[in-house]
Amino acid sequence: MELIKSLIDNLNTLSLLTILTRVILAVIIGGIIGLERGIKSKSAGLRTNILVCLGSTMVMMTNQYIYETFGSVDPTRMGAQVVSGIGFLGAGTILVTRGKQIRGLTTAAGLWVAACLGLAIGIGFYSGAIIGGISVLLTLTLFDSINENFINRPHTIDCYIIFETTNDFYSLLKKAKNDSWSIIEIETNHSVIDAPHYTYEITFQLASKESVDSFIEELNQQTGILFIKEV
Structure with missing residues (x-):
């Protein structure tokens, strides 16, 4: 017990061991937050969160x-x-989509928390940083599932889609009338690079229980869609 107490006391004063310990802990905690964001293809992923936590x-x-x-x-x-x-x-x-939804708030909050955890690590508040890091991970994973399963509200996504022909585009419009999702807004985005194909940015409204991944997979299976990506 005395050895552990002595080690902890030594880590509260600046030394080569202390610096290495704090830097490694910052990389681990920032990496955990960033990995979760990166898996979900968010704008601030692994490297960004590590750098924020390490810099703090x-x-x-x-x-x-x-x-x-x-x-x-x-x-x-x-x-x-x-x-x-x-x-x-x-x-x-943070951005406002054409469907008037604000996106990126969780990612922005995650960056702020990563900075705060980095400050805690940098001053030697190891227990607070570790407990805080675990709490952040639980919030981003566990509560995300709770939000999807228990909060019933439709959500919108913006997709960049390349169609082979205009008929394929009209087929998607007809499909929207029969399925559990709808089209809110369409913006033509043709360019010389895309020719002779047809490019659109489309805002979809999904049913509350439908996930974005399953919806995009469903669209990928439709004939005539050459490329689709959430934007």
Whole structure:
């Protein structure tokens, strides 16, 4: 017990071992958050979250080093700038779709939390960072399933689709009248590169229980659709 206590005390003072421990922990926790976002093809994935968490950790360690070296500085100043400054990254992940839905809020919040966890690691608050990281992972996975299964509301997605002919496009319009999804908005997006094919950006409204992956898979099976991607 004394050995463990001594080791923990040593990790609260800056040393090569402390720096390595905090950097590795930041990479692991940031990577866990980023991996979950990356698996779901979100804009801020593995590398972004690792860099945010690692950068925040380095800021707090630098702040601690300056405080221990010079003494007469505010030990919270640099950390406060991280919390407010992370907003520009989060803003870059938020967008309003043509279906008037706001997307990217969870990813933006994840970046902010990754920064906060990095600050906790950087100052040596290991237990808080680990418990916080586990809580974030549970929130992003467990509560995502709860949200899909118990909150009944339709949702919209925007898709970039290349059709082989215009008849294939009209076939999709007819299909929308009979299935559990509908088309809200259509935007023509033809270009010389796509010729002689036909390109559209289409906003779909799905039933509350239908997943995006299964819907895109269903469209992929339709004859005449050469390419489809959620945007």
